[in-house]
Amino acid sequence: MSNSKQHYDIVIAGGGMIGTSLALALAPLGLAVAVVEAVPRVAAAQPSFDDRSTALSRSTQRMFEAMDLWPGIVAASTPIRSIHVSDQGRFGFSHIEAEEQGVEALGYVVINRVLGSVLQEALESLDCVDVICPASIVDVDLAPECATAIVENADGLRHTLTCDLLVASDGANSAVREMMGITARKSDYGQRAVIGNLLPEKDIDNTAYERFTEQGPLAVLPVADDRAGFIWTVSEEDAERVMALDDDAFLAELQEQFGFRLGAFSKVGKRASYPLILSKALRLTATRSVLIGNSAHGLHPVSAQGFNLGMRDVAAIVDCISDSVAGTESDLGNRFLLEQYSRWRRSDQKKLVRFTDSLVKLFGSRRRPLRVLRNIGMLGFDFVPGVRSTFARHTMGLAGRLPRLSRGVPIK
Numbered sequence: 001m002s003n004s005k006q007h008y009d010i011v012i013a014g015g016g017m018i019g020t021s022l023a024l025a026l027a028p029l030g031l032a033v034a035v036v037e038a039v040p041r042v043a044a045a046q047p048s049f050d051d052r053s054t055a056l057s058r059s060t061q062r063m064f065e066a067m068d069l070w071p072g073i074v075a076a077s078t079p080i081r082s083i084h085v086s087d088q089g090r091f092g093f094s095h096i097e098a099e100e101q102g103v104e105a106l107g108y109v110v111i112n113r114v115l116g117s118v119l120q121e122a123l124e125s126l127d128c129v130d131v132i133c134p135a136s137i138v139d140v141d142l143a144p145e146c147a148t149a150i151v152e153n154a155d156g157l158r159h160t161l162t163c164d165l166l167v168a169s170d171g172a173n174s175a176v177r178e179m180m181g182i183t184a185r186k187s188d189y190g191q192r193a194v195i196g197n198l199l200p201e202k203d204i205d206n207t208a209y210e211r212f213t214e215q216g217p218l219a220v221l222p223v224a225d226d227r228a229g230f231i232w233t234v235s236e237e238d239a240e241r242v243m244a245l246d247d248d249a250f251l252a253e254l255q256e257q258f259g260f261r262l263g264a265f266s267k268v269g270k271r272a273s274y275p276l277i278l279s280k281a282l283r284l285t286a287t288r289s290v291l292i293g294n295s296a297h298g299l300h301p302v303s304a305q306g307f308n309l310g311m312r313d314v315a316a317i318v319d320c321i322s323d324s325v326a327g328t329e330s331d332l333g334n335r336f337l338l339e340q341y342s343r344w345r346r347s348d349q350k351k352l353v354r355f356t357d358s359l360v361k362l363f364g365s366r367r368r369p370l371r372v373l374r375n376i377g378m379l380g381f382d383f384v385p386g387v388r389s390t391f392a393r394h395t396m397g398l399a400g401r402l403p404r405l406s407r408g409v410p411i412k
């Protein structure tokens with residue numbers, strides 16, 4: 001281990017979608033920030049900036065607008081102008097229109113790798129952020145006077161970083177969360193998400209489809225070049241078989257689940273699969289440290305909310321840090337800041353975890369009482385005034401008290 005120690009105001013553990021966004025959001029404050037990331041962005045094994053498509057909510061859009069990054073992102077994204085929700089084996093469906101909500105788009109779909117290149121380019125232009133990659137945080141010491149992170153590079157060499165505030169954004173299996181002494185409660189859905197893209201026969205017309213099937217939800221999203229991205233939830237036992245199917249057999253099964261609303265599917269691209277596990281950290285802070293993004297909460301992708309929820313963590317911690325910098329408290333690891341962040345984020349996170357989990361259970365159940373409730377729910381969804389609008393506001397990330405960036409207000 002080298003003896004050199006480098007001090008930063010903030011060290012961010014994990015430079016994936018959320019950690020990178022945080023580093024960019026902090027830029028106007030001119031703080032000394034280090035991002036430690038284990039896997040280079042362009043590597044095939046990069047777990048965050050991969051081939052998935054992410055639906056960005058309104059509040060995430062507003063954030064990127066306030067951070068001056070939106071023109072680059074929107075140029076690489078596809079707008080969602082309507083959401084179509086249906087239940088396999090039942091007639092009828094619900095839908096939400098952007099126009100009816102008074103917005104230009106309900107959200108935008110971007111491929112994670114593409115988002116990564118826009119964010120990375122912006123990060124490289126910042127003098128106040130050091131990106132240390134490939135390197136992992138392998139140990140931390142959280143003392144009242146400062147936080148210390150031991151960083152190991154790809155050659156096994158170690159060096160020490162100290163900081164006022166350590167932010168863990170190292171994903172759902174966060175090792176840094178464990179180093180902080182915080183337990184996460186996990187519950188395995190026994191499902192995997194199989195993702196990829198395909199060519200539908202009919203124009204998808206900027207519509208996002210969410211279809212609840214016997215196996216679990218299936219989402220089909222508009223992406224670039226007339227293609228559609230899919231996220232197909234299959235049971236853990238069936239995942240291996242589905243992944244091993246040849247392209248024609250795979251498309252035939254997917255088509256059977258989705259139906260022919262978009263005509264015949266063809267030209268399926270490379271497939272990948274992800275385990276689906278709900279995880280909730282029991283606390284959001286420890287001495288001089290906080291959790292954001294998936295290290296704090298890992299959701300089922302059914303409502304396309306994980307990244308968007310993580311972006312609201314980013315907006316909230318940046319608000320707290322900005323207030324601290326503007327006030328008399330220059331120590332960014334102060335207890336007031338940690339408590340303010342924790343109080344602020346708990347209820348949004350809890351609400352969304354509950355909402356997403358209930359959606360999976362309600363629509364995934366074969367039990368009769370739940371199926372009846374579900375039918376009433378689908379009706380209520382379309383016909384009870386306000387219900388659809390409330391759902392839309394959650395989906396767009398506009399419910400509850402929003403931090404400055406989530407409202408589109410620049411931090412400085």
Ligand SMILES: Cc1cc2nc3c(=O)[nH]c(=O)nc-3n(C[C@H](O)[C@H](O)[C@H](O)COP(=O)(O)OP(=O)(O)OC[C@H]3O[C@@H](n4cnc5c(N)ncnc54)[C@H](O)[C@@H]3O)c2cc1C
Pocket residue numbers: 013014015016017018019036037038039046047048049052053054055056135136137138169170171172175176193195231274292293294295301304305306307308309310
């Ligand atoms: C199939 C699927 C579809 C999804 N679709 C959507 C969607 O449409 N909308 C939406 O809002 N959300 C969606 N999500 C959720 C979203 O992908 C996640 O919420 C988001 O990726 C979380 O980002 P993160 O940066 O917190 O964690 P991650 O993406 O897991 O990134 C963690 C980063 O930390 C690095 N790292 C790990 N350990 C260390 C260490 N010790 N030291 C240094 N670096 C480390 C990793 O290499 C990685 O780059 C989806 C998820 C899945 C599985």
